[in-house]
Amino acid sequence: MRGTAFAPQLTDGDVSEYLAQLEMLSKGYREESEIWPVNIPEFDTVAVHSRPIAPETFKLVLAAIRQRQCLKARYVSLSSGSEGFRAILPHALASDGHRWHMRAFDFDNQRYSDFVLSRLEAKGFADTPSGDLPRDVDWTSTIQLVLTADPAMPEPRRERLESEYRMRKGALRVKIRQAMLFYYLRFYGFNPHDLEGGAMRNVSSFHLKVANMEEVEKWLGRRN
Template identity: 55%
Template sequence: MKHETIKPSQRKRYEFIEFQLMWEGTIGRKLLKDKFEISLQQATLDLTSYLDLEPKNMTYDPRQRTYVAQSNFRPAFVEGEATEYLQHLEMLHHGYRAADEIWPASVPEFDAVRMSSRKTDPVILKTVLRAIRNRHCVEVMYVSLSSESESPRFLYPQAIASDGHRWHMRAFDSDKERHSDFVLSRIEKVTIKESDVKEIPEDDEWSTIVYLRLRPDPNLAERQRERLEVEYDMNDGELLLQVRQAMLFYYLRFYGFNPLEVDGGMIRNKSSFSLNIVNLEEIERCLKRRN
């Protein structure tokens, strides 16, 4: 209850204080002042008011002239998860934030895989977004890697989605009478057809939620299975994922499965991350494979 009336701007500064205590072990007035462009007086007020709220989390060290985290530190404004720290490094690495905009006070040496950007024309994206908002048809010149057809396609965009590597347009294909995914970077030209309006069937695969149940490969040694259960934060030895049926193929690939590699008429039930699908038959039915 004591935290519910705190203003959002104040809460954000408390989150920063806890972030520093969690990962750096200290927090001082100047760092708080510079990060949020506030006065030293305000920074002092923030630190003392935080100390009033969470007196067991930090103490002032006159020798270092800064606040230091206590051994029984327990965050109240942040989760205290490793992802909170690592996301700042990812934002810096991908250029979403500058070095003075992320929260780690001392950035360690690090590197990360930088995916080659799938270039999407902003004009094409704006047109697709407009068609989604207004429920319009678009005429599209699309370069498909599975077909050499160069004829225009008439599509009704419904949503956009990412498979982790590239962005797709989820659209109803009026020629094939089905909803499909179209890679945005493969659209060469798109034109709104405002006058061509029709009733679009419900995209059942988009609106249907599928439960994907994963577990460590039972052939692993017990110690290895236990490690995977901790790594994926499993409950009772399983990782339960709620995914859109339309996104199921991409989730399977994300967790190291190759849905196109079939054994006995179904997915080969072993991922590159040593995981198995518990409900394999159900997942196979949900994939609705097409030739």
């Protein structure tokens, strides 16, 4: 039996570590004999079904990032009819919590974009067009998203929400890459496409508010 002086040595004792083990078990990454929790409770998780990432394409993406080479790739976008092969120079991977993306410079559109890996087909390397590329400012810039509890909530509920999100002085300050802002907003229950008066409607499904909305709109590219 664990004594009062017990302190974990192999973990930090955080509940998220235990739940991560259950996540790996549910997704088939581990067998029950390979995770450390014992007497596993009955549990279930939401299974997200999406198109699988082609292993050969993923290998080429990793090689292109390591070797700083262009990919000859075709990307099937739901918002664009362009499905031809083009030169794309990847430099990083990013997850929105639901899908994995490739962060890359798109020579056709002359900009950095995120490409969902499951929609990408790579056919090898391509010659890198001559000339210097612009810096991926959105990826290298760190910004701060400031969230507060909805002030319209009754005080006891607002205090519980502030405690749940470990807010300090009534605010949760999240340091993130500017390129990841859209994904973080969705993670916290906001819809960046839901506009009101030309700006994102400041309504979250989790009863949160964005405190620095003007900055957020600027970072989203909708204000100067």
